[in-house]
Amino acid sequence: MDPVAPNGNELLLALLAMGLPLLSFFLVFFVTRPWVNLSCAVSLVCSGLPLSAAVWLLAGHWRMEAPILWQLTWMEGGGALVTFGFLLDPLSLLMLVIVTAVSFLVQVYSLGYMAGDPGKAKYYAFLSLFAWSMISLVLASGLMQLYIFWELVGLSSYLLIGFWHHKFSASQAGKKAFVMTRLGDLGFFLGIIVLLLNLGDLSILGLNQQAAARLTPGLLTASALLIFCGVVGKSAQFPLLTWLPDAMEGPTPVSALLHSATMVAAGVYLVSRLFPFYQGSPQALGWVLVIGTVTMLLSSTMAMVAEDIKQVWAYSTVSQLGFMLMGLGAGGYFAGVYHLATHAAFKALLFLCSGVFIHQYATNDFFAMARAGARGLKVPMLTLTLAGAALSGVWPLAGFFSKETVLAALAELPNPAWLWLGILGAGLTAYYTFRLLFVMWRPRRLEPPPEHGERAGHGAHEGHGAAVYWVMAAPLLVLAALTVLLGAAGPALQSFLAWGRPLPAGAHHTWLVWASVLVVATGAGLAWLEFGRAGAAQQGFLSRMPGLWNLFANRWYLDWLYRWLLDHVVYGLFSRLFTLNDRRVVDGGIDGFCRATLGAGWLFSLLQSGLLQYNLFTMVLVMALVGLYFLLV
């Protein structure tokens, strides 16, 4: 399909969506920062208008026939051409709506959550910076533009994770997130260079249409895998997954926006964006499937033992991203994208609900929240349950349908093992989700919570009334509605993403639906036995297996491995050796040379003693030697 140029209306709307958040960033950061309320207002307007523009664009192009492309030359030199522009097609429009919607809701929610924080205006500036980068990433017309904004969302993530940087753990987590994703981006960058040098064309449409035909299979697979390295970093896949749980040090709305719904999903978005390109290389898709599966199972096990509510959702995010990649790896384009959309709604909801509890009880430990009477907060408790049910895939919520599409895609694979691993993952998901829900719901004797959550010391209890509560509760209700409705929107979305063409009739596996329902019920039932029923000990079966418990609680010792590598290889070996070399060998050599010069000067100075006898003696000696020389030669 050849792209068409945008008409004036489309151009205006798309540029508004891309430009306003940047404007808001500069305005808030450099001008209005001292006036907190004004800053919030600027930021909210500049995230609300892009949302309207996005919805308008989506509605206007529900039956679009050709992608809309607009681009300018951003930089040119040495055969590298970087364009800046936008590409509107069903995928980018859908993602644009997701991003702007979650972004707007989170900004509204943050009005309450961040109330009274001295850095509130700066926080809104960073949120605007993130919105700008993310929207430009989603709409990118070329791979280089995508990479640039990919890095910039990484920067906003760094700034927002470390927002409360007076806490050492927060600044540490921000640094870790930046460096680990940068490690993955190394591959991404090299992949882009390989494509640039061998193909010369980095436009997304060009890559999708021609790469498979114009590249040798080896180069295609190599570049696809290199680009996938970036996905592994950004979407926190194995083995670079440990930064995401640490990133929960950021404020909860940030976790909802960046580290569950949008930014970390950018990796999945990239694979979907380049899906025809990836389809050209079955080996690359095979790796996507393997990495997705390993990540999903590994992080589900980590979620089973976590006691911090945000950690549970963080592990769950990692595992669900792996699940989306499984769908894509199995060749299910719609499956991956659909699960991305529903996950954005229910996972953002889960985080925002948790944020209300964290704000209220100043603790992140959900056992402590339950003891403090969490079930008394009706709206968040109900929406949390709804979103949790969607996450585990309970009919008729959105998560059920999208999970089934992914499983259906896995069922198409010749090897049934992938399907069973996927179903196993669904069972683990149900277990850890319901474990948390049952703990929260179960009446307990009330006791005051210990103050060690992320908002400890922020005076969470005093000063805020019903207004704050409702500012935070309203986005919950919107997201809850989406969590329910998106389930029914599946077929419509599928036809939209397929450019309205009739869909190939996929095999319907009725047995598959029953199997997965059964597995979810088993997982939930186990959680009920251990945590939900009256008189339950509230201790998982894993606590009786200390070996496994330690393995899961320590993240399969991945962090330990990275720490070891950093301490012993980067700092201990390279940094130390190079520094020693610099001081002793390189600089020492120079200093030695200088000392040798001085020494030689001292030696020669001995000749100039000013004593006549010595001078005469030397003279005679030299003359004798010269004479000897001529005599003998």
Next chain:
Amino acid sequence: MNAGFPYLSAILLAPALGMLVILLLPHGNQRAVRWVSLVSAVICLALSVYLYAAYDRAAAGLQFVERASWVPSLGIFYYLAVDGINLPMVLLTSIVFFTGVWTMWDLQHRVKEFFALMLLMVVGVYGVFLSLDLFFLFVWYDVSLFPMYPLIAIWGSTRKEYGALKLTLYLLAGSALVLPGILYVYFQSGLFTFDLVQIAQAGLPVEAQYLGFFLFLFGFGVLAGLWPFHTWSPVGHVAAPTAVSMIHAGVLMKLGAYGVLRVGMFLCPQGLGDWSPLFALLATVGIVYGAFVGLAQTDLKYVIGYSSVSHMGLVSLGLATMSQGGLSGAVFQMFAHGIMTALFFSSVGHIYDRTHTKLIPELGGMAKVMPRASFFFILAALAGIGVPCLASFWAELLVFIAGYRAYPVLGVCAVLGLVVSALFMLRVVQKTFYGVKNERFAQAGDMTMVMIVPRALLAGTILLFGLLPRLALDLINTGVAPLVGMFK
């Protein structure tokens, strides 16, 4: 020949006259000294911005030419001109000069001598960038190096005598290679002229180019911080006072790379083919090595010094690729790195002024104590690790692409250096600025609005060229293109 107003001579004259006026002022009149320096800096800045805007990018080539015979019998010309390569350098010098003068506004110790020497150094720098005559170029080159010794030894800190001596001797050793190189080229060309353009057009014998490039590469390479001849740079930067560090790391190191490009590559285009693998190797080692050594430093200025070694390695790598993208990237990187380092040293200078320490373990939590200074430092650090939409990103992008194309293995290693430099910059940012408010320096005081101006100018330049890279690259591409044609 442009018959119009001699803009280039004016740029050269403004600081020179400024220096003379300062020398004639009575000793106690520090206010006047500062104002004279500032006025000459403003004139230079205004003229450079005008030149940058007025340069005809479509026509390209040498413009605003001023050429007069000086010593006809020896073939020495007073020959000034700008093209796409040195115009960004002139703009860079003017920005750093202006911000440097403003940064040193509060200096109390021997104000007159300081500013006189600083202006002398700047005259030399402008002279090197503007001259297309080898004789003048060399003279200006040494004029720009000599003032470094007193500037560091009198107004410096942290082993200042040692640093000053080391730096001066090291750089003079480099220029001791450049001089024979120039004379060698002078005689080998058979033209007996110092006119750079004439020699280049006539072309040297290939064997002469081979030896000539070697002399220029290592002679100028020392000043560019080429590994392993880089150790003067961190030591010197640490010892130097703020504005001198700014000019030194920001502009003087570029003189070296500029010399390699303008003299070495321009005169010996066929000679460098054999040297370029070695050049690229040294450059890449510098990139990775500088980052790893930076990881182990505890002094803020040492950290910046080693980051300069790493970033100047990128310039060298770009030059070594001998391709349009690599050269454009290298020139842009010189500009971007100059602005960035000036911002680094300028922010550290403020921190050091107020806290009297630049040791990272003693600082910490500075973001709460001096948010403005911290903002500028963090912005420079982000530019340093190649965050997009900040100027260095584009330069690094071009260099990496060209580097990978020419030397795939070295290119990958250089990109790897990017991760290490992210690690060490963020580590410094975390340890120095994040954390709980440092009560020891609670009274230290942030930058005043007046002191923000130079930093804001530098930060604004980084952002402007980061968001609109074509502002620089369209110009640089025109300057580099004829050179690339000569390699073939």
